[in-house]
Amino acid sequence: MNDQSPEMKLVHVLRAVTVEFDLLGAEFAARHGLHPTDVRALIHLLDAARDNVPATPGWLGRQMHLNSAGTTALVDRLERLELVQRTKDTVDRRRVLLEVEEKATELGWSFFGPVLADVVAVAESFDTDERETVRSFLTAVLQSSRQARSS
Template sequence: MDGRGPAMGLVHLLRAVTVEFDLLGAEFAARHGLHPTDVRALIQLLDAERAGTRATPGWLGEQLRLNSAGTTALVDRLERLELVRRSRDTTDRRRVLLEVEEKATRLGWAFFGQVIDDVVAVSHDFEPGELETVRRFLTSVLESTSRTRSS
């Protein structure tokens, strides 16, 4: 090895998992006439909803690193497909909010539900402390890759 020891094995496993999830996302996109960026947008919007973040087109564009025109085209496409809806913010009528439609959630669960169920089932083989260690590790990896992407 190159002196990094067992950690390199984890890097390779993370890469393999990432590739598999990316392939699943691409297959989902192809089946539903979506672009991979559409899938990333839906994931961002679902994550925002879970976090209580009020997603706007500007926010979504920042998350996906799209310019204003690209974000508008993306949201228009997702709205046309009835996967996302625009609504006016009730506290600031000038602001447009984005929400994932139930149709998108149903399509996602129909496609990804089995892999989610499998991951949850596998997690039952681990002690709570082990799961916490995995969570801390993955959170640190995510923060590291986010920093690298931002620089």
């Protein structure tokens, strides 16, 4: 592959964005006394809430590739920090659901809000077709990454 091809230049920019977001996540974690795993867990839980997916400890453990003991320690830590709460499922009272506390959302917005606002402003400057092209590209990259990780 030609390292200077237009396609590889996209790959290099995508890699740089990924590294920057990873560094931002690490800085956020450090400022708030969290482990990067805690931040990843919160992201999974926020995504689940947005997608109306019931987030149980077992579900979170699968997303995080943690065993039961590791998941329990993670949830205990997030609960102690008042970032997550365990609640009984109203449909199946035997099942415990995990919900992100408002405190976690506020911390996230206070730190990531300016970056997200900049990203949204850039996206708003694109027309509908351009946004769809970017979404399609990023979705394909995400699927490829997930497939590579699960192999």
